[in-house]
Amino acid sequence: MVRKLLAAVLAAGFLCGAPAPAMSAGDAFDMSAAVQLDDSGVSLVDEALSAVPVRYEYSDLYDIPAARARYQQASVANTTPADIIRDGRLEPQELFDTVRANNAAYLKNSEKYSAEYMEPSDEALMGYCSVIAQTITHELAQGGITSTYDDLAYNLSHLTIFLAHTVENAAITEDGCMVVSPVNLENMKIISGNSDADKITIAHEAEHLLQKLSSPVLEAEGATLGYGYGLYFEDLAVNSLFHKWLFEAAAESLACACYDSGPITYQQRVGYLNSLTLALLPAEDFTLLDVERLTQQQDLEQVFRVFGCKTEAEQTELLDMLEAINIILEDDADFWSLYQQDVLGRTASSQERAEVKSALTGSVCTTLSKLLCRSLADALSRKAVPLSEVFTVLSVFEKDMTGHLLASGDGASPTGDPFPEEYRAVQDAFFSVLDEALTLPGGTVKNAYGSYGLGTEAILGGLTCLDNPKNAFFARMAGIAFSPQNAIAP
Numbered sequence: 001m002v003r004k005l006l007a008a009v010l011a012a013g014f015l016c017g018a019p020a021p022a023m024s025a026g027d028a029f030d031m032s033a034a035v036q037l038d039d040s041g042v043s044l045v046d047e048a049l050s051a052v053p054v055r056y057e058y059s060d061l062y063d064i065p066a067a068r069a070r071y072q073q074a075s076v077a078n079t080t081p082a083d084i085i086r087d088g089r090l091e092p093q094e095l096f097d098t099v100r101a102n103n104a105a106y107l108k109n110s111e112k113y114s115a116e117y118m119e120p121s122d123e124a125l126m127g128y129c130s131v132i133a134q135t136i137t138h139e140l141a142q143g144g145i146t147s148t149y150d151d152l153a154y155n156l157s158h159l160t161i162f163l164a165h166t167v168e169n170a171a172i173t174e175d176g177c178m179v180v181s182p183v184n185l186e187n188m189k190i191i192s193g194n195s196d197a198d199k200i201t202i203a204h205e206a207e208h209l210l211q212k213l214s215s216p217v218l219e220a221e222g223a224t225l226g227y228g229y230g231l232y233f234e235d236l237a238v239n240s241l242f243h244k245w246l247f248e249a250a251a252e253s254l255a256c257a258c259y260d261s262g263p264i265t266y267q268q269r270v271g272y273l274n275s276l277t278l279a280l281l282p283a284e285d286f287t288l289l290d291v292e293r294l295t296q297q298q299d300l301e302q303v304f305r306v307f308g309c310k311t312e313a314e315q316t317e318l319l320d321m322l323e324a325i326n327i328i329l330e331d332d333a334d335f336w337s338l339y340q341q342d343v344l345g346r347t348a349s350s351q352e353r354a355e356v357k358s359a360l361t362g363s364v365c366t367t368l369s370k371l372l373c374r375s376l377a378d379a380l381s382r383k384a385v386p387l388s389e390v391f392t393v394l395s396v397f398e399k400d401m402t403g404h405l406l407a408s409g410d411g412a413s414p415t416g417d418p419f420p421e422e423y424r425a426v427q428d429a430f431f432s433v434l435d436e437a438l439t440l441p442g443g444t445v446k447n448a449y450g451s452y453g454l455g456t457e458a459i460l461g462g463l464t465c466l467d468n469p470k471n472a473f474f475a476r477m478a479g480i481a482f483s484p485q486n487a488i489a490p
């Protein structure tokens, strides 16, 4: 890394009445000292992080460039607008009438399913339609749903709803039926201990209707499936831009936000989604639910914007990470079949699969750490922030990453450090920029972080670098307190 003389400034500030945490003898600064970065300081962070390459094992198998090239070939199509949504509202009665008519036509024309599907009673159907209408109207009021708006209207005006015992709770089929298991919905209330579990499940499916591209658009684009920016092509070896885990996590997160609830299903997927949000949290322009909203729009460039990717290398690393999580959580079958065929030449054992997943988890944590350091640099460029806050954010993040590493079976390295070398290199690079900003000898901030003990008080009181909704999210991630401040009213 080329070290430049840093023009970053130290805004010397001391928090009144806040005693400095214990430091070892010889430490020359107070941890409550505030640090601020100017533009060249932010560039230095960028430069330092870019100099740490993150290796995604077997990324040649899932081949992000090939997937992006396939996207380029797809012709962009639009669906014919339908008028079921008026003035940003979906009326339950209109949806009920539409679904009733669609159901009748579907059952008449589809002998294959008529034995399996049952028609819901008027009362049950009205209940489902009310939850769907409420969810859609709420989401439309949040704004931002533009590129998939006509797809949504198409999905709703062609919606069918059936009951079946063959689905886990509820699902949207490839041909656009919402299939519900009323028995399992009732069971979910008991299992989750949440009396809204049935409504949340239907709201989750309604969120999929906001993500799903309409069948005419998919046909025109030559894709089999499409959710938000993700398209699935049969002729692609690995669909590494189709992040099923994120579409599920986002649907669950948004549905639960309407009911002020934690996830009742897909907890691990929502866990990774929350890690993405945590990594972006300090950035000034980032708003809660921004990551979820990426699944309700079609533009891959918007994904790069939200994650602050400025270079092609950063874009590829981001996409590597999102697909790596897909392999970890969804067992991407196309990837594993290539791995077995091209790498092993035989069937992989469960241990071998676990080792690949574990290595990928380390890389994911490293990329997330880069994202977090960039967001922190952005926060530090806006205002002076006490170093203790920076440490608090890093500590909570690290605790979250440790959870992913432990779940992947890692955490038992010879050094006792669950994090890969690259992860520490990212952190060291960030700390060295802070050393310069604070005009301290190299290694001082790193050592201070090493002796920092995370306390709960700072989090409960709120961090000055986060607004209130972000502080509430951060406290939840710290496992300290749940605050409904950022919950969205249904």
Ligand SMILES: [Zn+2]
Pocket (backbone or CB within 6 Å): 204, 205, 208, 248, 251
């Ligand atoms: Zn789902």
